Amino acid sequence: MRRVAVLGAGSWGTTFAKVLADGGSEVTLWARRPELAREISQSRRNSDYLRGINLPRRLWASSNLHDVLDDAEQVYLSVPSQSLRENLRIVRDLIPEGVPVVSLMKGVEKGTRYRMSEVIQQELGCDPGRIAVVSGPNLALEIAKEQPTASVVASEDPDTAAAVATAATNAYFRCFINNDVIGTEFGGVLKNLIAVAIGIVDGVGYGENTKASIITRGLVEMTDFAVAHGARPETLSGLAGLGDLIATCESPLSRNNTAGRLLGQGYAFADVVKQMNQTAEGLSSVGPVLELAAAHGVEMPIVAQVAEVLAGTLDPRDIAPHLTTDDSPAPPTEE
Ligand SMILES: NC(=O)C1=CN([C@@H]2O[C@H](COP(=O)(O)OP(=O)(O)OC[C@H]3O[C@@H](n4cnc5c(N)ncnc54)[C@H](O)[C@@H]3O)[C@@H](O)[C@H]2O)C=CC1
Numbered sequence: 001m002r003r004v005a006v007l008g009a010g011s012w013g014t015t016f017a018k019v020l021a022d023g024g025s026e027v028t029l030w031a032r033r034p035e036l037a038r039e040i041s042q043s044r045r046n047s048d049y050l051r052g053i054n055l056p057r058r059l060w061a062s063s064n065l066h067d068v069l070d071d072a073e074q075v076y077l078s079v080p081s082q083s084l085r086e087n088l089r090i091v092r093d094l095i096p097e098g099v100p101v102v103s104l105m106k107g108v109e110k111g112t113r114y115r116m117s118e119v120i121q122q123e124l125g126c127d128p129g130r131i132a133v134v135s136g137p138n139l140a141l142e143i144a145k146e147q148p149t150a151s152v153v154a155s156e157d158p159d160t161a162a163a164v165a166t167a168a169t170n171a172y173f174r175c176f177i178n179n180d181v182i183g184t185e186f187g188g189v190l191k192n193l194i195a196v197a198i199g200i201v202d203g204v205g206y207g208e209n210t211k212a213s214i215i216t217r218g219l220v221e222m223t224d225f226a227v228a229h230g231a232r233p234e235t236l237s238g239l240a241g242l243g244d245l246i247a248t249c250e251s252p253l254s255r256n257n258t259a260g261r262l263l264g265q266g267y268a269f270a271d272v273v274k275q276m277n278q279t280a281e282g283l284s285s286v287g288p289v290l291e292l293a294a295a296h297g298v299e300m301p302i303v304a305q306v307a308e309v310l311a312g313t314l315d316p317r318d319i320a321p322h323l324t325t326d327d328s329p330a331p332p333t334e335e
């Protein structure tokens with residue numbers, strides 16, 4: 001039986017561990033807190049993150065990294081993006097030589113502005129073909145309830161993508177593969193920012209026209225940004241772009257959407273951070289994304305307005321899809 005390891009026992013790491021176990025692998029899950037590892041292994045529950053979900057028998061957890069990584073044939077990473085580098089420095093000598101390393105994360109590192117696969121490549125010093133990323137419309141709790149879902153596995157090496165997709169496919173979860181790592185990864189990062197915008201206008205009380213306008217123009221911003229970085233535009237119209245954008249913008253389960261809603265209701269950024277007890281990656285990646293956009297000459301008026309609302313310099317009621325960074329009096333063209 002294939003033996004795989006998942007690092008990070010939050011909502012997505014635990015859900016993905018279940019996906020892999022239900023796909024036939026024997027899964028070891030690393031939880032930082034020993035009491036959480038005990039609860040998962042003994043009660044088959046993760047009550048902090050996945051209330052009411054029974055976890056499969058083929059999944060056990062430990063807070064000991066040696067136990068988790070020993071003999072792993074694939075390693076999946078699901079910690080908050082801003083903590084990935086420090087965690088990789090702890091585990092890099094424990095990851096078995098040559099095995100696929102898979103990012104489940106949807107963030108960009110502050111300061112360096114690197115994607116998660118780039119951080120992995122730097123810290124492990126490995127061939128990029130050993131790295132894969134998983135991204136798609138994947139709200140953890142729905143998948144933990146075994147609702148039918150599709151996702152994308154991207155890697156520069158088709159064998160790596162196929163090996164990961166095979167391990168991560170089961171009766172309710174299906175993975176498609178591609179080799180557009182940049183597009184797949186940025187799709188997941190960028191839709192979080194548009195979901196924050198949707199949450200903000202929802203919190204303000206605006207309706208479906210505003211939200212549809214933001215989703216549609218948001219997809220243009222996502223595509224322009226990703227293509228400027230080398231992505232294929234089709235990837236952004238696929239599961240890892242439009243698919244994830246729809247899921248995250250529509251669902252109250254989305255933490256990015258929820259954070260935006262609180263901002264739209266008038267809470268200050270610091271209060272929103274205090275109220276969120278789970279990771280909302282968009283709050284950390286808005287800065288590095290705008291820096292990358294400026295460096296590549298890409299206009300992102302919606303994301304820029306999100307940044308202003310977070311900074312407290314724009315009233316949430318004034319966030320709007322019709323505003324552009326273009327000062328000319330001529331109407332903008334819809335490309
Ligand atoms: N929850 C979801 O529906 C999905 C989440 N993701 C992505 O998965 C990644 C992980 O997010 P979630 O599991 O949802 O977050 P979460 O907030 O549910 O869990 C994060 C986990 O990381 C641990 N953690 C926090 N700081 C840490 C540190 N410094 N070092 C090691 N572990 C630390 C926490 O204790 C917790 O177990 C994020 O990048 C997110 O965008 C991707 C797809 C779906």
Ligand SMILES: O=C(CO)COP(=O)(O)O
Pocket residue numbers: 106136137138139140192195244247248253254255256257279280281
């Ligand atoms: O990435 C996700 C769904 O695909 C989860 O979104 P949130 O991080 O906003 O909860």
